[in-house]
Amino acid sequence: MFLSINPATGGELARYEPHSAADVDQALGEAVAAQRAWRKTRMVERCALLRKVAQALRAERDTYALLITQEMGKPIREAEAEIEKSAWTCEFYAEHAPRFLADELIPSNATESRVVFDPLGVVLAVMPWNYPFWQFFRFFAPAIAAGNGSILKHAANVPGCALAIEQALVNAGVPAGLSRSLLIPSSAVAGLIGDDRIAAVTLTGSTPVGQLVAAEAGKHLKKQVLELGGTDPFIVLADADIARAAEFGARARFQNTGQSCIAAKRFIVEEKVADAFTEQFISHVRALRTGDPMDRDTQVGPIARADLRDDLHRQVMQSVREGAHVALGGDAIAGPGAFYAPTVLDHVELDMTACREEIFGPVAPIIRVRDAEQAVAVANDTEYGLGAALWTGDLSRAYHLARDIEAGAVFVNGQVASDARLPFGGIKKSGYGRELGVYGIREFTNIKTLWVGPAQV
Structure with missing residues (x-):
């Protein structure tokens, strides 16, 4: 049984029956059949469908945003923005997929040689709860535009979102079976990966889960794209605009209640x-309004689950025992729901828990360094490498330093964000492969060489 629990109240929203083995088998069979037909459709038809998906999302924006807020606690304004971003991404690929996937003529000794981009088949998407619509649609839009099908295995605490996504696609006229949401336990994922009807897999989640998925997919020689989070640095150099850095830093840390893979975490x-x-940063954090995520003025809602809040508090307390100073917050908020006070930890050192582990919640560790060189060294002193922000008034130096930062993206004087126009992904234990942009749409294609003779002398 899948339970949907409101993290703001602790109350049960709904119960959902899991799909049976027979249901899964039928869904896979239907997905393969639908994808075989879909891959033969013209690009103009695929793009037209993506525009209809965008329309379907916007038509039910309030309903879907409410569901996100109820199931995982995202402040309602941010939930609405998530639906809009998902719709816009569908429109982006509807506009640009023809160019991204156009044949590329390559001079060679052939009469003609080109590179073509064929779909792989049905892709398994294992998705997290923190952006329950966006995480799926940033995969779905390019994958469908490329001619693939999809099977969604969503996080166990957002089953309502998983089923709503499937219904949204039905409403948009997506061919029957081409994209399905399966309510199955995590233990069933290995079997799906091993099934011959699954061509590839994409995962957004933790590093340990990524290692399991990579091992299973590797065993079956199947393509993977893994986005596994990180401990993203937010570097502030002495010549930076401190007021703006503090303002944007608060947004970068506490958006989505700090539950974002690319949130500023160090x-x-x-x-x-x-x-x-630190003084200005704390001022911005103290001004954040924490409370009912349905209140349109709320900026920080609950942690998505009570057990996640408890683990967050463990990380804070362990860091304090290791020598960190609590400059603000530092404890759960009394009362119903999984709320945690916006927290700032000062004088954090490299070997402390708040620096070594990914902090997935409203807690901001501050690490003091002597100069830019040490700042980059500290930023790189992690197993992860997803995003990084660098604040400085010297743009010529920024370009140089950005090259030295080990991350999939570096944002100078701004907040790290995902954008359909730009590739998104990490290095090291933050995973591999890319989503979004031209690189993301080509991840789940067979990049095929087409050589036409006779050879030219």
């Missing part, structure tokens, strides 16, 4: 400006 601040930055 604030690495040059010693000369550390006191000034």
